[in-house]
Amino acid sequence: QQQVKQSPQSLIVQKGGISIINCAYENTAFDYFPWYQQFPGKGPALLIAIRPDVSEKKEGRFTISFNKSAKQFSLHIMDSQPGDSATYFCAASIGTGANNLFFGTGTRLTVIP
Amino acid sequence: GAVVSQHPSRVICKSGTSVKIECRSLDFQATTMFWYRQFPKQSLMLMATSNEGSKATYEQGVEKDKFLINHASLTLSTLTVTSAHPEDSSFYICSARDGGARKTQYFGPGTRLLVL
Numbered sequence: 686q687q688q689v690k691q692s693p694q695s696l697i698v699q700k701g702g703i704s705i706i707n708c709a710y711e712n713t714a715f716d717y718f719p720w721y722q723q724f725p726g727k728g729p730a731l732l733i734a735i736r737p738d739v740s741e742k743k744e745g746r747f748t749i750s751f752n753k754s755a756k757q758f759s760l761h762i763m764d765s766q767p768g769d770s771a772t773y774f775c776a777a778s779i780g781t782g783a784n785n786l787f788f789g790t791g792t793r794l795t796v797i798p
Numbered sequence: 799g800a801v802v803s804q805h806p807s808r809v810i811c812k813s814g815t816s817v818k819i820e821c822r823s824l825d826f827q828a829t830t831m832f833w834y835r836q837f838p839k840q841s842l843m844l845m846a847t848s849n850e851g852s853k854a855t856y857e858q859g860v861e862k863d864k865f866l867i868n869h870a871s872l873t874l875s876t877l878t879v880t881s882a883h884p885e886d887s888s889f890y891i892c893s894a895r896d897g898g899a900r901k902t903q904y905f906g907p908g909t910r911l912l913v914l
Contacts, residue, residue: 721905728804728891728905729842774841781902785832788841 688712689777691789698796704762706792708775711756715777719786720749720760723772732773733760765796800826802894804906811882812914819877819909821892827872828894832903833865836889848875882913 691708698704708718716737721729735742735749735758742749748761762769775789801824811817821831829850834842846867848854854867864886866878875894879886889910893903 726908726910728802728893728908730905731902785844785847786842786903788843790841791839793839 687790688787689775689789691775691792693792694790695793696795698765698794700765700767700796700798702765702796704765704769704794704796705759706773706775706794707757707759708777708789709755709757710777710787712777712779713756714779715787717778717781717784718749718751718758719776719778720747721774721776721788723774723791729774762794765794767796767798770794770796800824800894800896800904802828802892802904802906804890804892804909806909807907808910808912810912810914813883814881817879817882817911819879819890819892819911821875821877821894821906823873823894823896823904826894826896826904828875829872829897830895831869831875832893832895833867833875833877834891834893836891836908838889842891845877879911882911884913887911887913 719734720732722732723729733744733747737753746763751758772791772793776786778784778786803822805820833845836842845860846854846856848867848869850869856862869875891908893905
């Protein structure tokens with residue numbers, strides 16, 4: 686059973702545009718929601734993470750929006766660049782990212798110059 | 799940031815042989831390390847959680863006798879794929895938990911295993 690559902694599966698965005706990736710979860714015990722960026726042949730790297738006590742977190746061009754009542758969270762990449770082309774995974778865990786992470790299915794982002 | 803290394807980065811072996819993959823935390827002590835498996839264009843699936851000095855905890859459906867995990871020190875965990883078969887070909891990724899103030903997982907670069 687997929688604990689975290691992610692969409693879309695793939696996304697193509699023009700350079701300078703906004704990339705939006707959505708995730709949903711069912712387990713209300715989850716209280717840590719990170720996003721990971723993975724380039725081909727590499728391990729995932731933590732991009733940004735949020736806890737449910739805030740509705741939004743911004744770090745540079747990356748923003749997480751969190752809707753606790755809807756059990757949804759999303760990643761927004763502003764001013765998308767070709768270098769952002771990668772696969773993005775949302776995840777969820779209980780406690781902190783130090784505990785078991787449940788990953789979404791991934792979104793392959795392509796930013797066209 | 800914290801660094802986790804994996805060795806080898808890529809390995810090709812014959813069916814029936816065993817392959818060992820090392821995962822090291824380079825600048826922190828990791829009381830817990832996680833092993834994931836990732837098939838092409840798919841998500842990461844947790845295989846097992848290993849704690850230093852104790853037996854690993856395997857996820858449902860993962861054969862513990864086939865995927866041997868040893869976490870002998872606070873900076874090293876190994877995954878041995880025994881009697882490898884072509885269906886074991888995959889991308890294996892480890893992560894290490896920083897037990898200090900940061901309390902998060904740091905991922906290694908992954909090991910690509912191809913079993914012929």
